[in-house]
Amino acid sequence: MTLDPAATHDSAxxxxxxxxxxxxxxxxxxxxxxxxxxxxxxxxxxxIDDPRTRIVVCCGAGGVGKTTTAAALGLRAAERxxxxxxxxxxxxxxxxxxxxxxxxxxxxxxxKGIDGTGExxxxxxxxxxxFDEIVEAHSDPxxxxxxxxxxxxxxxxxxxxxxxxxxxxxxxxxxxxRDEWDLIVVDxxxxxxxxxxxxxxxxxxxxxxxxxxxxxxxxxxxxxRAGMKFLNVGMSMxxxxxxxxxxxxxxKDVQTFVAAMxxxxxxxxxxxxxxxxxxxxPGTAFLVVAAPERDALREAAYFVERLAAEEMPLAxxxxxxxxxxxxxxxxxxxxxxxxxxLDEPRIVDQMDGKAVRNSPDTYDNSESSxxxxxxxxxxxxxRSVEQLTAGLLRxxxxxxxxxxxxxxxxxxxxxxxxxxxxxxxxxxxGDVHDLTGLRDIGDRLATIRPxxxxxxx
Amino acid sequence: MSRLQVVSGKGGTGKTTVAAALAxxxxxxxxxxxxxxxxxxxxxxxxxxxxxxxxxxxxxxVAPGGGEVYALAIDPELALLDYLQMFYKLGGAxxxxxxxxxxxxxxxxxxxxxxxLLTGKACEAVRRKEKSGRFAYDYVVMDAPPTGRITxxxxxxxxxAGLAKIGPIHNQAQAVMRVLKSPETAVxxxxxxxxMPVQETADGIAELHAAKLPVGxxxxxxxxxxxxxxxELEYARAVPRTAVAKSLSTAGLGGARRGxxxxxxxxxxxxxxxxxxxxxxxEHEQRGVxxxxxxxxxxxxxxxxxxxxxxxxxxxxxxxQQGIS
Numbered sequence: 218m219t220l221d222p223a224a225t226h227d228s229a230x231x232x233x234x235x236x237x238x239x240x241x242x243x244x245x246x247x248x249x250x251x252x253x254x255x256x257x258x259x260x261x262x263x264x265i266d267d268p269r270t271r272i273v274v275c276c277g278a279g280g281v282g283k284t285t286t287a288a289a290l291g292l293r294a295a296e297r298x299x300x301x302x303x304x305x306x307x308x309x310x311x312x313x314x315x316x317x318x319x320x321x322x323x324x325x326x327x328x329k330g331i332d333g334t335g336e337x338x339x340x341x342x343x344x345x346x347x348f349d350e351i352v353e354a355h356s357d358p359x360x361x362x363x364x365x366x367x368x369x370x371x372x373x374x375x376x377x378x379x380x381x382x383x384x385x386x387x388x389x390x391x392x393x394x395r396d397e398w399d400l401i402v403v404d405x406x407x408x409x410x411x412x413x414x415x416x417x418x419x420x421x422x423x424x425x426x427x428x429x430x431x432x433x434x435x436x437x438x439x440x441x442r443a444g445m446k447f448l449n450v451g452m453s454m455x456x457x458x459x460x461x462x463x464x465x466x467x468x469k470d471v472q473t474f475v476a477a478m479x480x481x482x483x484x485x486x487x488x489x490x491x492x493x494x495x496x497x498x499p500g501t502a503f504l505v506v507a508a509p510e511r512d513a514l515r516e517a518a519y520f521v522e523r524l525a526a527e528e529m530p531l532a533x534x535x536x537x538x539x540x541x542x543x544x545x546x547x548x549x550x551x552x553x554x555x556x557x558x559l560d561e562p563r564i565v566d567q568m569d570g571k572a573v574r575n576s577p578d579t580y581d582n583s584e585s586s587x588x589x590x591x592x593x594x595x596x597x598x599x600r601s602v603e604q605l606t607a608g609l610l611r612x613x614x615x616x617x618x619x620x621x622x623x624x625x626x627x628x629x630x631x632x633x634x635x636x637x638x639x640x641x642x643x644x645x646x647g648d649v650h651d652l653t654g655l656r657d658i659g660d661r662l663a664t665i666r667p668x669x670x671x672x673x674x
Numbered sequence: 675m676s677r678l679q680v681v682s683g684k685g686g687t688g689k690t691t692v693a694a695a696l697a698x699x700x701x702x703x704x705x706x707x708x709x710x711x712x713x714x715x716x717x718x719x720x721x722x723x724x725x726x727x728x729x730x731x732x733x734x735x736v737a738p739g740g741g742e743v744y745a746l747a748i749d750p751e752l753a754l755l756d757y758l759q760m761f762y763k764l765g766g767a768x769x770x771x772x773x774x775x776x777x778x779x780x781x782x783x784x785x786x787x788x789x790x791l792l793t794g795k796a797c798e799a800v801r802r803k804e805k806s807g808r809f810a811y812d813y814v815v816m817d818a819p820p821t822g823r824i825t826x827x828x829x830x831x832x833x834x835a836g837l838a839k840i841g842p843i844h845n846q847a848q849a850v851m852r853v854l855k856s857p858e859t860a861v862x863x864x865x866x867x868x869x870m871p872v873q874e875t876a877d878g879i880a881e882l883h884a885a886k887l888p889v890g891x892x893x894x895x896x897x898x899x900x901x902x903x904x905x906e907l908e909y910a911r912a913v914p915r916t917a918v919a920k921s922l923s924t925a926g927l928g929g930a931r932r933g934x935x936x937x938x939x940x941x942x943x944x945x946x947x948x949x950x951x952x953x954x955x956x957e958h959e960q961r962g963v964x965x966x967x968x969x970x971x972x973x974x975x976x977x978x979x980x981x982x983x984x985x986x987x988x989x990x991x992x993x994x995q996q997g998i999s
Contacts, residue, residue, distance in 0.1 A: 278685060547927070605906055606921035
């Protein structure tokens with residue numbers, strides 16, 4: 218996990234979009250970042266250090282490093298002295314292992330090896346377990362076991378559309394209510410639609426509260442002919458249609474389930490509302506996570522708009538896997554041209570190892586020939602060095618192209634949402650395996666990269 | 675060649691792109707393919723640079739050689755109303771159900787029903803025939819949910835069939851399951867040469883096998899071109915800095931002396947080579963892991979200029995050349 222800082226702290230070539238030169242200069246001049254309060258640079262440390270920040274929600278498209286970001290943020294906050302719990306939804310095994318926990322489960326487990334006085338706890342959402350706990354907590358044992366044994370309940374809780382999102386929000390509410398942690402960092406489910414986790418509680422809530430429930434409930438509750446006087450003809454037609462569709466036995470299961478759950482419905486709705494309000498509260502900060510790729514940033518823009526519409530507090534955008542180069546002063550075009558020069562060595566007079574070609578850097582020329590002469594203990598540059606150098610230059614050209622593509626993609630986002638603060642995280646060549654790796658990501662997250670650099674000198 | 679081609683993969687691996695390229699690749703010589711989207715993200719419309727797809731099969735591309743690609747974004751709610759209409763003539767009652775919240779319930783909360791509707795619609799398109807007796811589509815390509823959910827998504831019919839032991843949903847689920855578990859179907863997994871997606875691919879294959887779902891191919895997406903080979907990378911670790919500085923100077927990039935323009939490039943360039951070497955080793959290792967899974971393996975190149983419509987055709991050509999169609 219070693220990385221060359223040069224490759225990460227240096228930044229993309231200058232470009233000409235909206236330019237706040239004051240900030241760019243500041244970031245260059247100082248190593249501490251807290252002094253900078255650019256609306257466009259997201260300072261992560263002040264956010265996680267602020268005792269008023271109680272919940273950080275990481276959301277974004279799948280595959281952008283959302284869970285890793287959540288874990289790295291949690292670790293960083295803990296090592297800066299806070300008592301943190303990270304709620305992950307579906308972490309890759311390796312990520313769980315990176316926190317020294319082989320199998321995360323529905324109970325927060327303390328992560329060992331944290332520096333400082335803070336604490337890090339981590340857990341993985343177990344939908345079914347969470348749902349079961351709600352049932353157990355809100356009904357007497359007899360009724361609870363009736364619900365838990367119901368086939369409809371079993372498949373509902375085992376994770377079909379919406380349940381995961383609902384349970385994630387439910388768990389968040391529970392963790393917050395326990396008030397044991399200074400900070401809760403939540404990862405959001407890899408939803409089919411990025412916004413399901415905001416919608417699901419409402420949907421489930423309105424379903425459980427809705428007319429449909431009453432219809433389903435009626436026959437099971439009252440039953441037989443006596444029930445008919447409460448049901449108009451339209452409604453019995455409806456249950457008829459449902460019966461047709463679902464099959465009589467499934468409908469019966471649903472009805473039994475609904476009847477057994479009846480007493481809990483109010484609670485569901487209340488908690489769904491409470492969690493929703495909790496998300497809107499000032500102690501909550503949303504971080505939209507993305508990678509500098511078109512689709513991921515498109516989804517991120519969608520998120521930003523949706524969060525604004527729901528009046529959810531957005532702290533900023535975390536842009537993962539941003540590439541940099543320590544040699545950003547050398548453009549892709551010049552690198553390729555230089556590589557070509559090396560591919561055709563005949564042009565160059567190499568008789569005495571002196572390179573006296575006209576360089577584009579004319580001011581450098583005299584120095585150039587002088588040095589080559591002076592240091593010439595080594596044999597004439599052989600072909601393998603030149604080949605390698607040409608390769609290095611091509612590699613650099615690829616890097617520079619990638620860099621400018623990433624920059625263009627990000628600029629498009631910034632143009633749409635100039636109000637969103639951005640924290641860039643330099644790309645790692647490999648994956649995260651341990652706390653050191655997570656710590657490294659945390660450092661990168663908190664390092665404010667000069668977003669619009671002046672030329673590197 | 676299976677007629678229902680299901681494309682899954684970890685988020686971020688480009689499964690929508692691969693599904694679209696596959697649909698194009700399969701539409702050779704007058705063949706007709708249907709590209710189906712089930713997650714409501716309108717990824718297909720974005721790829722083909724057209725307006726959002728309605729719940730309607732619509733021609734979106736002509737493949738080289740005259741084949742046609744149709745696309746359909748399945749909306750579970752409309753699919754359910756469709757279904758009700760088709761089997762029960764429930765037109766009015768359907769609307770009433772909607773008002774009651776039953777449709778919303780059925781398509782978002784009800785166990786698996788949504789997934790049955792989505793897979794059911796795709797299977798219907800696979801089986802549909804024209805009056806001439808010819809299949810309406812030679813191939814149906816589905817841009818399916820990600821690897822982590824694919825088995826449950828496809829197997830949901832089994833779960834529903836277990837839950838609804840009788841009745842039309844039960845029958846529908848059974849019929850869909852017969853198609854999905856037959857050689858008519860192949861589930862392909864898209865991955866990158868990175869640890870997490872490869873791990874997820876391996877897990878996904880195991881799950882699919884366990885559920886007796888037919889696994890097709892592994893498609894490695896966004897493979898970077900090899901710029902430096904293993905020998906060169908090894909050499910890069912040992913090469914004297916001054917020699918590289920001199921070469922850079924020879925190439926016309928300034929002075930090789932300490933502090934000279936060429937000399938100042940040496941460290942960053944070697945650092946980039948070091949990162950590349952780390953990635954190279956990792957990719958090599960992951961290729962090995964994928965090779966052990968014993969499935970046909972295809973590689974698609976990373977497109978230097980990012981993904982666009984031209985790139986999509988490029989990938990389709992690549993898939994054809996690799997004999998996927």
